[in-house]
């Protein structure tokens with residue numbers, strides 16, 4: 001069997017690499033319109049950082065895994081084609097700021113329609129609105145050459161960045177949606193056969209196409225909802241003296257609730273949670289379900305509130321002004337073990353501090369310096385990119401980033417931040433020295449013993465001898 005995947009990104013790359021590893025009898029060609037990206041996949045420095053990915057790619061590349069810009073040949077030769085292109089939120093036109101932009105999916109479908117000379121199973125791997133398969137089907141069938149048959153399947157991806165290889169190898173479930181016809185069932189079986197090389201059959205769930213498409217949006221909405229729920233309670237904790245980690249543990253031990261995705265934070269980021277919930281909201285609005293749309297909108301609003309609240313807390317703690325103060329930002333990626341910065345909470349934190357006149361010293365072990373500058377000078381973030389460039393310095397070492405700063409703001413939970421020499425760091429900083437732990441990963445008691453003023457999410461730290469400042473706590 002020959003497989004082609006259109007879109008060599010965070011999903012297409014790891015997914016095809018694992019598929020090639022587990023299916024030596026299948027030849028997989030990953031194509032992309034970006035020749036730069038394909039060149040990187042064919043080089044020693046892959047375009048994305050993902051633990052374990054290098055090894056898998058090295059084992060399979062040019063054996064049964066190929067990276068190419070020759071999209072036509074790959075499509076022509078393939079029996080099964082994954083569409084794994086980006087589906088960002090629309091930035092203009094109908095549904096601007098909410099609907100998913102399907103222009104890349106559509107262009108992939110048009111390429112297939114134009115090039116295909118034999119039957120194809122076309123698999124939606126990208127996250128799409130419910131009934132997107134209908135549009136793909138429409139394009140393919142409207143341009144169908146005589147004698148060619150297309151089957152369209154939905155096969156959403158559930159991997160998370162930073163753990164993609166493990167998630168793919170040990171997927172909780174693989175979801176395949178298809179048409180409820182004899183041909184549809186046969187196509188589902190063919191795709192299922194690929195996954196059965198390494199996923200137990202009982203974990204391969206088959207549904208109708210629309211359930212599969214909606215389940216992907218629903219899964220991301222549920223995951224993000226848990227984070228917004230615990231983050232909302234973190235604000236209550238800070239105002240009352242409760243500790244959000246203790247609350248999360250107590251709540252999560254209820255087996256009906258479970259302990260995962262209850263880590264309070266500076267706010268969720270990543271390319272998908274916000275995009276997919278906005279997409280769900282847009283669908284609900286179009287279906288004339290305003291109450292449902294408003295319900296999910298609140299998950300996003302709470303995330304924005306959390307990012308703003310954390311940024312504001314930094315400014316208030318630093319005597320209400322950060323003008324000309326140097327502040328170190330540790331971590332810029334949206335989570336650890338990835339170099340991806342899409343929708344990272346660090347952008348909002350940096351934007352707020354820059355607007356207040358701070359100078360930022362930024363360190364992240366995996367994000368490229370150009371990416372950080374691109375993110376912070378984007379027109380949606382600043383009107384004066386030149387001023388931002390002057391106010392931001394990127395470091396390749398955490399100790400150089402924190403030197404002579406007034407405060408450290410930890411935005412990403414990289415393991416290496418836990419083990420830094422905080423005594424040495426304290427000595428090199430301005431006093432009083434502050435740490436704002438947006439991820440709750442540091443040993444706060446030890447930091448306080450060293451002399452740091454510590455602030456975190458969902459817990460009020462009091463320095464011995466200081467008067468309580470919980471203005472709104474009722475007198476008992």
Ligand SMILES: NC(=O)C1=CN([C@@H]2O[C@H](COP(=O)(O)OP(=O)(O)OC[C@H]3O[C@@H](n4cnc5c(N)ncnc54)[C@H](O)[C@@H]3O)[C@@H](O)[C@H]2O)C=CC1
Pocket residue numbers: 006007008009010011012031032033034037071084085086087104105107108125126127128157158159160161271272
């Ligand atoms: N990033 C993630 O962790 C996950 C993403 N998804 C979904 O998977 C899809 C892809 O996401 P990512 O891999 O993160 O995107 P990405 O932006 O990293 O990769 C998409 C690639 O598609 C290429 N492309 C776009 N149109 C093309 C065309 N017509 N022909 C050839 N190449 C084309 C782009 O050049 C790009 O390299 C999205 O729908 C996303 O929502 C789903 C699960 C996880």
Ligand SMILES: O=C(O)[C@H]1O[C@H](OP(=O)(O)OP(=O)(O)OC[C@H]2O[C@@H](n3ccc(=O)[nH]c3=O)[C@H](O)[C@@H]2O)[C@H](O)[C@@H](O)[C@@H]1O
Pocket residue numbers: 127157158159160161162220223227260261262263264265266267268269270271272273334335336
């Ligand atoms: O569709 C997608 O793109 C993917 O989106 C998420 O994966 P991802 O965004 O890569 O990473 P997550 O681990 O879900 O983290 C997302 C954000 O939430 C934050 N988070 C996560 C968990 C938590 O308890 N608290 C919390 O703040 C993370 O730091 C990060 O900023 C989902 O977990 C995947 O199942 C899904 O396939």
